[in-house]
Amino acid sequence: MAEKMRILILGATGRTGKILLNQALERGYKVNILVRDVRKLTLGNPNLLVFETKLFKEAEIAEAMQGCNAVISTLNISRINDFPWSPLRTPIDFLSRTLGKVVKVCRNQGVKRLVFTSAWGVGNSRQHVPAWFRWFVDNSNIGPAYADHAIQEEIATNSGLDWTAVRPVGLINSNTLKPAKVSFNNQPKPGLILSRKSLTSFILRIVESGEFIGESPTVYS
């Protein structure tokens, strides 16, 4: 069997990132992670290399990317809790600033494949989300993540890399692993939820297969 690729995961301590990390290791990938707090994870897998950071500096990203064939980011602009007006706990340009550095390091190290989570409602998918959801994006602390995901997508578009911006609908924690479905331009009209487990399975599939390069698929179940 061909040797599995080594992937750098950013966001491995988040709700989606933790599932992604476990799934990647279970499937035999070699994984590097760059995290703020290693205590959030159960470590010890021989295929896992852990790098710590406080500020996601370019040099730290470069060190963590050594030997990798692909990068996945599930970073988020998070709030203190899921209430839409809950205060942000992340700077509003964190995603785009970090992706800008990632793209630079990818180019320097010749890493072509970059997959990151964006969201349904970003870019040309804004017109397709329900009006009530657009209202929340425009009037609550959900908005900054959508705005910064849009900048991330622009950075990726101009990167020259083999990028995919995955736009999930609302994420839920469920152990059921239904294959994610894909929609472009509201065709077909997506369902409103997707489990994080299905999302991470989709991401690993497309990282390796090279599907959806230069595209922003909406994913749902």
Ligand SMILES: NC(=O)c1ccc[n+]([C@@H]2O[C@H](COP(=O)([O-])OP(=O)(O)OC[C@H]3O[C@@H](n4cnc5c(N)ncnc54)[C@H](OP(=O)(O)O)[C@@H]3O)[C@@H](O)[C@H]2O)c1
């Ligand atoms: N939630 C949804 O329904 C939904 C819908 C559509 C798209 N998405 C997208 O899906 C992705 C994953 O979402 P999620 O809800 O699973 O994410 P999450 O649990 O909020 O995870 C956030 C991740 O970002 C990191 N992070 C946040 N602020 C940071 C900072 N200032 N510095 C460094 N790292 C920081 C966290 O690191 P720490 O653990 O160190 O804090 C964590 O790894 C995101 O890109 C999100 O926009 C989510």
